[in-house]
Amino acid sequence: xxxxxxxxxxxxxxxxxxxxxxxxxxxxxxxxxxxxxxxxxxxxxxxxxxxxxxxxxxxxxxxxxxxxxxxxxxxxxxxxxxxxxxxxxxxxxxxxxxxxxxxxxxxxxxxxxxxxxxxxxxxxxxxxxxxxxxxxxxxxxxxxxxxxxxxxxxxxxxxxxxxxxxxxxxxxxxxxxxxxxxxxxxxxxxxxxxxxxxxxxxxxxxxxxxxxxxxxx
Numbered sequence: 001x002x003x004x005x006x007x008x009x010x011x012x013x014x015x016x017x018x019x020x021x022x023x024x025x026x027x028x029x030x031x032x033x034x035x036x037x038x039x040x041x042x043x044x045x046x047x048x049x050x051x052x053x054x055x056x057x058x059x060x061x062x063x064x065x066x067x068x069x070x071x072x073x074x075x076x077x078x079x080x081x082x083x084x085x086x087x088x089x090x091x092x093x094x095x096x097x098x099x100x101x102x103x104x105x106x107x108x109x110x111x112x113x114x115x116x117x118x119x120x121x122x123x124x125x126x127x128x129x130x131x132x133x134x135x136x137x138x139x140x141x142x143x144x145x146x147x148x149x150x151x152x153x154x155x156x157x158x159x160x161x162x163x164x165x166x167x168x169x170x171x172x173x174x175x176x177x178x179x180x181x182x183x184x185x186x187x188x189x190x191x192x193x194x195x196x197x198x199x200x201x202x203x204x205x206x207x208x209x210x211x212x213x214x215x216x217x
Contacts, residue, residue, distance in 0.1 A: 015132070023176035024204055029125025031085050039114050041076060041196060044186045046093035046107045054094035055188035057102040062092075062187055062199045070171055070203065072180075073187065076196040086181040088122050089198065092188065106185055106205045122182060173204040 002020045003013045019025075032040075049058050065071040079087075091110050094102040108122040153159050175183075183205045187197045 012132075020174070023179060024173050025130040026175050026179035026182060026204075027127035027130055028086070028088060028122050028179075028182040029120070029127075032088050033114075034080065034083060036112060036114050036119060037083060037087055037089055038080070040089035040091070040112045041186055041198075043091055043110075043112060045188055046091040046110070049092050049094035049102075049104070049188065051094075054102050056190070057100075058092055058094050058104040059188040059190065061104050062185075065171070065201065066199065070201065072200040072202075074198045074200055076198055084178070084181045086178055087184060088182050089184045089186065090122055092185045106183060108183075108205065171201070171203045174202055175204060177202070 003010065003016045007013060045055065045058070049055055062071065063073075066073045090106045090108050093105050093107045095105050097103040108126075109124075111118045111121050111124075113119070150159065180200050180202050184198045184200050187199050189196075
């Protein structure tokens with residue numbers, strides 16, 4: 001998301017440069033208790049990711065992120081007696097995908113229960129006002145802008161269309177090391193004897209705030 005060249009002329013360039021340096025602003029609410037974190041860890045994956053095929057796909061993708069330096073892998077036993085302040089754990093979901101069997105997404109809308117009480121999800125406690133809301137309004141204007149660009153272009157100069165499909169767009173929206181703990185999830189196990197490990201991504205996750213709610217039953 002690091003703006004350069006002509007993108008620096010965009011009104012949002014200064015903000016994006018700050019986010020690229022300091023990380024995207026994140027406020028996911030008050031710290032969770034260890035009991036609440038443990039309940040979320042015990043919940044582990046969303047029902048959609050509990051089959052062997054889905055769990056394996058999500059695990060492989062998560063480990064690929066770790067290998068690429070886009071996430072950290074932490075043993076729960078190493079931090080459970082003094083967890084980071086921002087640690088929140090959401091269930092990992094597996095969504096069928098057109099170009100691969102599954103893609104993973106965090107169910108940040110999931111309400112964990114502790115002592116029979118349903119607690120607020122990460123989405124519900126996130127401060128949406130940290131993001132510029134007017135930016136979302138521009139999404140519906142893309143086609144109109146393309147039409148306008150074509151209509152006003154010099155007919156003597158060839159017009160070139162370029163479509164960029166960012167495979168992992170959310171992974172390009174980095175957060176700082178402290179805020180990354182808000183988006184933790186349990187690495188799917190292939191054997192129950194494996195230690196419980198948490199994946200700590202260094203970016204905003206698909207499933208945050210505005211994404212469609214999953215069936216979390």
